[in-house]
Amino acid sequence: MPPWCCVKWRFTALKGKNWAQSTFANQSSTYDSLGQASNAIDGNHDGVYSKGSCSHTKAGDTNPWLQVNLLQTIAVSGVKVYNRQDCCYWRLHDLVVIVLRGPMDGNSCARQRTVNRNVCVLNCWAPIVGHIVQIVKTRLTGVHDVLTICEVEVYGWKIVTDPEYLKSRDNFAIGRDTSMSSASVGGKAWQAVDGILVNTWGSESCISSTLVDRHPWFKVSVGAMFIEAVFIVFRLDCCERYFNKLYVWVDKRILCGRQMEPYKRGAAVGYACPPNTEGSYVLIEKAPRPPYSEVLTLCEVEVYGCRKEDKNWALGSRVVIEDMDNHNGTSYDGHFVTDGDFSNGFKQSICPTFKASNYLLMTIDLRDVYVYVDKIVYIIAVGDGADAPKELFISLVNPTTHYTNDEACNPISRNNTVPGQYVTTTCTGSALDRLASRIVIKKAFKTNSMSICEVEVYGPLAFRV
Structure with a gap:
């Protein structure tokens, strides 16, 4: 089945927090006062246009789009688009969802060509990191073929924090001493802290334990510091079932996060540590298990925080x-x-x-x-x-x-x-x-x-x- 089809069985694929609600939205044009872009992120699914909860572009707009600024960086896994119900449901067709980090830095997330009368669920082929989600109508059937959306919901995972924060913080893991319980052919522990975020095995920047390793782990030493968060980039080309029962520790005594269910392929995930977490290394491990079943495979590990003299004491206060x-x-x-x-x-x-x-x-x-x-x-x-x-x-x-x-x-x-x-x-x-x-x-x-x-x-x- 092609990925652009919106079908009911895919509706349950997107769960958790809706990152779009009550953020900021704009659109290529506005039909009237009832059709404001902000109506599409007000949390109201009402599909009757006269009730003022749908967006609506102008007739004659040759490139209609709706854009949502999430105000923070999210690894977007998918989008739900709610259609108008009182009329004109056939207008919701030929949509492309684009996730952008900046005005000229965007990637296509999903595509929908056929009409869906109620709710269209568009799952990204891989999670895409950005803070702007744009829904573009790529084909028009006539001058009155407008873009009307009665609610947009954006799902995914919050990155440690947004780029402005990360620019002011060093990744303390890059180039540091590493070790792991075992390494499969072609993978070495240092590759997980080489600063390369390409997350396929062929990039020679990912690591994996061996199948016979019953308790796989990865460790990076960062020196004495306050550790605020750990950021992990998982593989895009396979192995999503291996991401469950994962634990992220500081000095094997403070738990920053755990993952008990698989992520999607290519997920980039941040694990926030408790306030004032002090330590000198980060340990990522899987729970002990029977042999020949699972491995620990990662493509990049980043550690954020500060040395003691650079500590922001207000964080989490x-x-x-x-x-x-x-x-x-x-x-x-x-x-x-x-x-x-x-x-x-x-x-x-x-x-x-x-x-x-x-x-x-x-x-x-x-x-x-x-x-x-x-x-x-x-x-x-x-x-x-x-x-x-x-x-x-x-x-x-x-x-x-x-x-x-x-x-x-x-x-x-x-x-x-x-x-x-x-x-x-x-x-x-x-x-x-x-x-x-x-x-x-x-x-x-x-x-x-x-x-x-x-x-x-x-x-x-x-x-x-």
């Missing part, structure tokens, strides 16, 4: 946002500020705007960690609805001594900042003046809105309690 205008003491969970996701496209659930009508305090609680704070970095959102803060105040709080320092890290900015900017504030004073386990950021004036996506805290570790 608890964040509370308090509305000081509300006499009831309303507080909000602000975990998005320290989740390590550097996607900076404005979105209320990722990079929210704190409205100008309120005084707000953002408290970053490092819990049991005390740091001599050297600098604080924050990232401003970009896009429609994002507001760059004009002036913020920072306080360093030491709960043990009940000392609050309002001067060490101020001012962040006496000038206007701009959307998308990375702002760094250097803290001054003696080590004791900068000793803190809580950082409080205050919006200076009620007339000053702000949109912050991420906050980082740097400095030497003082102690843990």
Whole structure:
């Protein structure tokens, strides 16, 4: 059966989180106010056009398309496209799904030629990494053959984080010492850390244990560091059934991830480690098993984190946002500020705007960690609805001594900042003046809105309690 056919038995192939809902969407043209592109990612499957939950391009558009910006990098495994139900279902034909890393860097994921009246499920022939998903209509039957979509759902796996984050982080595994329990002919342990992401055996950049190895494992030594995540590229040409019962360890004592079911061929998967994970090597192993049945086969292993002097202590910390205008003491969970996701496209659930009508305090609680704070970095959102803060105040709080320092890290900015900017504030004073386990950021004036996506805290570790 050709891969572009949309048939009911394939509907169950895509499960898990829908990465498209409530992100950003645009289209080649818009028919009227009811046919906005954002309707296709609102989470509403209603196929009646008059209810305002479908997108619709203009008649005469010779290259109709709909595009979804996922705001983060995803290994896309497939897409569901929901058709219009009140009429015109025959228009949903000859579609191509393209996954893009950038404006000119895209790959075809799946194709659909025949009409599907209800839901079309398009499985990618292999997972494709990107943050933009585009649905293009490649053939028109007439001037009124438009593109109407009542919901788009995108499925796959989240990569460790987006490219902006990875560019600021070194892959600590590349070129480091490696070992493995056994190696099949043509595979050597160092090939899994050679920096080559081509994931077929013929590339001579993949490794495999032998069939007689009953407990296969792979190890890469990275030296003493904080390990935030491990990234594994699996083979594209075979062996997807071998990916189950896989464990990713740091120093064989801290579990960063486990995989109990097979992935699709060619999957690129990130395993996030618990906060403040310290170690010197990463061990990837399969559960012991009977002989002659499975192997451990990988094409690349990457390790992300930092040396102790480069540690971002805010990552994974608890964040509370308090509305000081509300006499009831309303507080909000602000975990998005320290989740390590550097996607900076404005979105209320990722990079929210704190409205100008309120005084707000953002408290970053490092819990049991005390740091001599050297600098604080924050990232401003970009896009429609994002507001760059004009002036913020920072306080360093030491709960043990009940000392609050309002001067060490101020001012962040006496000038206007701009959307998308990375702002760094250097803290001054003696080590004791900068000793803190809580950082409080205050919006200076009620007339000053702000949109912050991420906050980082740097400095030497003082102690843990």
